[in-house]
Amino acid sequence: MARGNLIRYAIIGIAIVSAPLFLGEYFLFIASLTLVYTLASFGTNVLSGYTNLLSLAGATFFGCGAFGTAILMSKFSMPFLPAILITGLIVVALGLVVAIPTLRLEHVYLAIATLGYVFIFGELVKGSETLTGGSMGMGVPVVSLFGFRLNEVGLYYLNLAFVIVLLVAGVNLSHSRFGRAFFAVKNSEVAARSLGIPAPKIKVIAFAVQAFYCAISGGLYGLLVRFIDPSLFSIFISISFLSMVIIGGLGSVLGSILGAFFVIVTPQLLTYFGLTEIQRSVYGVAMILSLMFLPNGLVSLPEKLPWLRRLLGLSK
Amino acid sequence: MGALQVIHLSKHFGGLKAIHSLSFNVEEGSVHALIGPNGAGKTTVLNCISRFYKADEGEILVHGKNILHWRDYEIFRAAVGRTFQNLEVFGDLTVFDNVLTARYRFMHASVIENMFRLPRARREERVNKQKVEEILILLGLDGVAHQRCGGLPYGQQRLVELARAMALEPRVLLLDEPAAGHNNEEVGQLGELINRIRHMLRASILLVEHNMSLVMAISDRITVMHNGQFLAEGSPREIETNPKVIEAYLGRGYNPISAGA
Secondary structure, three states: OHHHHHHHHHHHHHHHHOHHHHOOHHHHHHHHHHHHHHHHHHHHHHHHHHOOOOOOOHHHHHHHHHHHHHHHHHOOOOOHHHHHHHHHHHHHHHHHHHHHHHOOOOHHHHHHHHHHHHHHHHHHHHHOHHHHOHHHOEEOOOOEEOOEEOOHHHHHHHHHHHHHHHHHHHHHHHOOHHHHHHHHHHHOHHHHHHOOOOHHHHHHHHHHHHHHHHHHHHHHHHHHHOEEOHHHOOHHHHHHHHHHHHHHOOOOHHHHHHHHHHHHHHHHHHHHOOOOOOHHHHHHHHHHHHHHHOOOOHHHHHHHOHHHHHHHOOOO | OOOEEEEEEEEEEOOEEEEEEEEEEEOOOOEEEEEOOOOOOHHHHHHHHOOOOOOOEEEEEEOOEEHHHOOHHHHHHOOEEEOOOOOOOOOOOEHHHHHHHOOHHHOOOOHHHHHOOOHHHHHHHHHHHHHHHHHHHHOOOHHHOOOEHHHOOHHHHHHHHHHHHHHOOOOEEEEEOOOOOOOHHHHHHHHHHHHHHHHHHOOEEEEEOOOHHHHHHHOOEEEEEEOOEEEEEEOHHHHHOOHHHHHHHHOOOOOOOHHHO
């Protein structure tokens, strides 16, 4: 069975790496988009799935990541890699600030309070016209890496590299004392505190992790679509991050990936097959059904379907 | 100086006096039991010590330091461990991970070190996992280490809670009804276990318990509470022959247990 699994993983790995060879331009773009959103999805999962904090500030971090990276590249002529990493760190600092006033709030109250940040930063970006282009938005420079300008294929591999590195880092984090502390705070704050786990600090860290992953996601998003405007600071973006996590599976890395895939790919496929008019309704129905029948998300699908379990070589 | 000193502790809930000017002293390395009828305020005392409740008056000193000015989780970082009357284990985690969660305060590697599994993070994980294995072996939980905690019998889940409290390496251990859900034979084993833990950790133990055979078997001193107030204190022998205690708690039909010891 181990050997069978190895073969399956190898096939999946080869498919992902060789995707640019058989995907057309349009589908390659969708694949890149899915990779980009996977990072935001995972970051949101750390906050909302692992730690159970419901925040709608995700779009703030995503938008700031996109604008920060674009501004550092175009206005400060910074190369892409330092630009996105410095932006990531700045947004982490922002995440810490966002987290502190929300520590006293829980559940839906926390969600509503964090909504405020989306509005504030949307207005800030609109107002700072010289830097951000205001409500007109701004173009994002083409990425050059080691002197090469990246085309669609290059961008796909760049995004893939970011996803692999940051998801491996995320898995490591979830298996560390912090991952266990996230889980403890989620399950019983009383028990967590009685084990010497500083719950307030853990919540702030979860916010910082979400901020970082969403910022990187936003930075990569800008490079992919080449144009960004203040509409990124929208609660619908925050909600789409949460949808990815809930549809994919709370507290699961694989769930973060599957959720991003579902939320990004389903509407695009429907458009592709000419179902533009009913796209949103079909998507809405799919979302309701998946929540009704898969409350633990798409990751729990193999548990429900024996044939899928066999196909994936999973034992029960 | 005692390991844990409670001095004139009072706690009111609205008009109800849950604890009224209670004082007692847990000697270093001893097992001190806190007993009394239901509603006497025993668990409230534990909750004040572990800072889940804010005491209205009085002082609580752990090794001479007044802990009432600290944040609640700092108490547990300052080497006070506790178990709960109502189980607070993480049902979805394995036994091993439940206990490993309690080793948080012994690890210092940062988020980034853990993300990239840098040497300090790896070393800390290894050392602390080793420690958890030792604790599980001591409590006889090594056989179920990788089972989901929520699927275990109640008695074993209580042991997991004890294991978790031990993993904090507390100098003062607060046990809230550890015998609940155990049968007679298991209670006997639990008594031995608590004694072994005391010697291994060199900890002082404050025990809240209704099971009198356990209390009498392992306690050095006993404080009796009644209606939130101090009723009596003494050795097990003194307590079970104290008329006030028999009247208020043990009942007239009570047969001394410690007499033979």
